[in-house]
Amino acid sequence: MDTKKSIQKYLEELSSNSPTPGGGNVAALCGALSTSLGVMVCNLTIGKKKYLDVEADMNELKNKLSSFIEKFISLGRDDNEAFDRVMDAFKLPKETDQQKKLRNEAIEKSTLEAASVPSEVIKNCHEIIPILEIISKKGNQNSLSDSGVAIAITAAASDGAFLNVLINYSALTDKQKAAELLVQTEDLNNEIKEEAQFLLSEIKSKIRGN
Amino acid sequence: MDTKKSIQKYLEELSSNSPTPGGGNVAALCGALSTSLGVMVCNLTIGKKKYLDVEADMNELKNKLSSFIEKFISLGRDDNEAFDRVMDAFKLPKETDQQKKLRNEAIEKSTLEAASVPSEVIKNCHEIIPILEIISKKGNQNSLSDSGVAIAITAAASDGAFLNVLINYSALTDKQKAAELLVQTEDLNNEIKEEAQFLLSEIKSKIRGN
Numbered sequence: 001m002d003t004k005k006s007i008q009k010y011l012e013e014l015s016s017n018s019p020t021p022g023g024g025n026v027a028a029l030c031g032a033l034s035t036s037l038g039v040m041v042c043n044l045t046i047g048k049k050k051y052l053d054v055e056a057d058m059n060e061l062k063n064k065l066s067s068f069i070e071k072f073i074s075l076g077r078d079d080n081e082a083f084d085r086v087m088d089a090f091k092l093p094k095e096t097d098q099q100k101k102l103r104n105e106a107i108e109k110s111t112l113e114a115a116s117v118p119s120e121v122i123k124n125c126h127e128i129i130p131i132l133e134i135i136s137k138k139g140n141q142n143s144l145s146d147s148g149v150a151i152a153i154t155a156a157a158s159d160g161a162f163l164n165v166l167i168n169y170s171a172l173t174d175k176q177k178a179a180e181l182l183v184q185t186e187d188l189n190n191e192i193k194e195e196a197q198f199l200l201s202e203i204k205s206k207i208r209g210n
Numbered sequence: 211m212d213t214k215k216s217i218q219k220y221l222e223e224l225s226s227n228s229p230t231p232g233g234g235n236v237a238a239l240c241g242a243l244s245t246s247l248g249v250m251v252c253n254l255t256i257g258k259k260k261y262l263d264v265e266a267d268m269n270e271l272k273n274k275l276s277s278f279i280e281k282f283i284s285l286g287r288d289d290n291e292a293f294d295r296v297m298d299a300f301k302l303p304k305e306t307d308q309q310k311k312l313r314n315e316a317i318e319k320s321t322l323e324a325a326s327v328p329s330e331v332i333k334n335c336h337e338i339i340p341i342l343e344i345i346s347k348k349g350n351q352n353s354l355s356d357s358g359v360a361i362a363i364t365a366a367a368s369d370g371a372f373l374n375v376l377i378n379y380s381a382l383t384d385k386q387k388a389a390e391l392l393v394q395t396e397d398l399n400n401e402i403k404e405e406a407q408f409l410l411s412e413i414k415s416k417i418r419g420n
Binding site: 005006008011014017026030032034143144145146153159164166200207208 | 211213214215226227232233237239242243246247249250254256257279354356358359362363366367369370373374376380417418
């Protein structure tokens with residue numbers, strides 16, 4: 001996505017009837033939001049006397065997480081482009097049998113690509129959850145709610161991305177080709193959701209105990 | 211929040227060690243994102259021959275939803291301001307007994323206010339879920355994944371906001387004052403999460419059946 005755009009402009013374009021940005025792009029943006037929130041908790045831990053013993057860990061986790069912000073932004077861009085390619089394929093001529101064949105092949109190929117982008121979003125969400133878990137446990141406990149928000153938004157980003165894998169998968173003629181992708185993605189998504197639910201319940205108990 | 215800011219600038223400020231924007235602001239922004247996505251599905255339904263019978267409904271739902279975008283943005287702004295007021299209260303002088311008393315009162319008052327903003331986010335999420343439900347059922351079925359993303363992000367926004375109610379509540383000396391707010395908010399949040407889970411499971415089945 002074009003991150004130079006203002007939030008207002010993004011919301012306007014999202015609300016409009018233009019095909020992109022859509023849900024896949026929002027899922028990727030939510031990945032960037034939760035990752036940034038995780039980096040914030042690292043920054044609010046580093047340099048604090050109380051957390052000197054975890055300073056090295058926090059620096060490492062911060063560096064790891066930071067690279068994911070750019071990945072999610074880039075996946076948001078990929079999602080828009082993949083969707084545009086599906087739309088372009090549908091616009092191909094379909095007068096002759098040869099044209100129909102080429103059009104169907106183009107639709108199939110671009111739809112498969114459009115399924116693979118949200119699948120990457122899910123893989124990245126799956127990688128950041130264990131990082132966010134450590135941050136929530138070892139990082140600044142005054143920011144425990146922020147770590148929790150990051151975890152909740154990551155799970156929603158993953159589930160949102162899964163809906164996009166699913167809708168593209170369902171549109172395929174040859175589902176066999178993407179069957180493995182779907183199963184893998186669904187497993188990762190379920191794992192993320194279960195882990196997030198567990199962590200959020202732990203975080204809520206901890207905040208209540210404060 | 212200042213929506214004239216670019217997404218990149220927002221993500222940078224979020225990642226930084228400045229206290230705002232934080233998790234409460236992200237929760238409100240996610241409310242605005244899911245609402246905008248709901249409006250998009252209305253716009254992708256209105257004017258389509260296949261959906262002429264629901265056009266009036268979609269126009270009504272679109273108008274209803276649109277007003278929530280501004281509400282969430284305004285709550286994001288309130289969240290930043292409320293947090294700044296808590297920080298200001300902590301900076302008050304605490305040399306004399308009278309100063310300590312005033313400082314404690316200011317901390318207590320601003321913390322209670324800081325709990326009420328995310329509670330409003332949850333109330334608004336609770337109001338948009340039934341609207342998103344109708345949109346997902348009656349709206350353009352090619353955008354069913356978008357309706358689903360909107361529902362998933364709304365539930366995460368609500369749960370994220372609840373963590374912010376909880377952490378502020380836990381910081382209060384006189385918890386009695388906010389006990390009712392906490393219970394009400396928790397009930398609404400649980401309702402939203404259950405409903406979202408149910409709707410998302412329905413949406414996934416429906417997409418698979420396509």
